[in-house]
Amino acid sequence: MSMVRTAVPLILVSGLLSGCAGLVESDWPTCAAVGGVGGAALGAIESSSWAAAGLGVGAITGAAYCWVHGDADGDGVVNKLDKCPGTPKGTKVDADGCPVPEEAAPAPVAEAAEPVRVELDVKFDFDKAVVKEESQADIKALADFMSQYPQTTATVEGHTDAVGTDAYNQSLSEKRAGAVRDVLVNQYGVGGERLNSVGYGESRPVADNATEEGRAINRRVEAEVEARP
Structure with missing residues (x-):
């Protein structure tokens, strides 16, 4: 009992x-x-x-x-x-009761900005690489934009119509691109390190080369602007 x-x-x-x-x-x-x-x-x-x-x-x-x-x-x-008493409530701990170090979150990857194509109204006379006076306003507008956004760079692209040989037109397109680049640098003060020039010859027509009107449109310079990383 x-x-x-x-x-x-x-x-x-x-x-x-x-x-x-x-x-x-x-x-x-x-x-x-x-x-x-x-x-x-x-x-x-x-x-x-x-x-x-x-x-x-x-x-x-x-x-x-x-x-x-x-x-x-x-x-x-x-x-x-518990080797780490007093751990704040909700803290993730290991078998000893000590806080588990949090893994650093990966840094976000910045997406590259898409290049912006600027449609310049820069046209050339047949077989010429001289920038005409009526094209100055468009070139200045590009220069002003690049001055406003100093992190930008630009590639000036020259084109021709389909008259002549491929080799000749390639050289002519490069001269046209270089002429516009020179105006941007020498007349409007855009840094030369921010500008590239390239020629595409007759390979990228935007109008019908079978007509005089179409060929006149194809004798042009365009520009592609993008932000530097």
């Missing part, structure tokens, strides 16, 4: 204390109180004079159990194994 009377409160206290495992620090008083009540019950089994002593011993035992088996900072690692 004495064994039964002792075992029942002991099992009760053991079960309640086991339930304290995982409690956060704010729950320790409750855990200690549970231990105290259980201790008092065990003491009372022996005699009423042992009840008070059992209360004190049980309270201390309960609090100690909570410290060893509880989780003060609520990170999922019990106190006796």
Whole structure:
């Protein structure tokens, strides 16, 4: 009978204390109180004079159990194994209860800006590479744009009609592109390092080379503008 009377409160206290495992620090008083009540019950089994002593011993035992088996900072690692107590709530931790270093997010990759094609109204007389006066306004507009946006560069592209040999037209287209580039640099102050020139000969017509009107349109210079990285 004495064994039964002792075992029942002991099992009760053991079960309640086991339930304290995982409690956060704010729950320790409750855990200690549970231990105290259980201790008092065990003491009372022996005699009423042992009840008070059992209360004190049980309270201390309960609090100690909570410290060893509880989780003060609520990170999922019990106190006796937690090498980094006081971790802020919600912090990702390792098996030792220490914060796991966050991997640096990869730097965003800047997308290259799409080149902007500028339709210059720069036309040339047949078999000529001289920039005409009526083309100056368009060239100046390009120069003003590049001055406003100093991070830009431009490629000046020369073209011809289909009259003549491929080799001759290739050379003529390069001269036309170079002539417009010279105007941009020498008359309007665009830095030469920001300008390239290229000729495409007769390979990129925009009108019908079978007519005089079409050939006149094909004798042209265009420009492609893009931002430098």
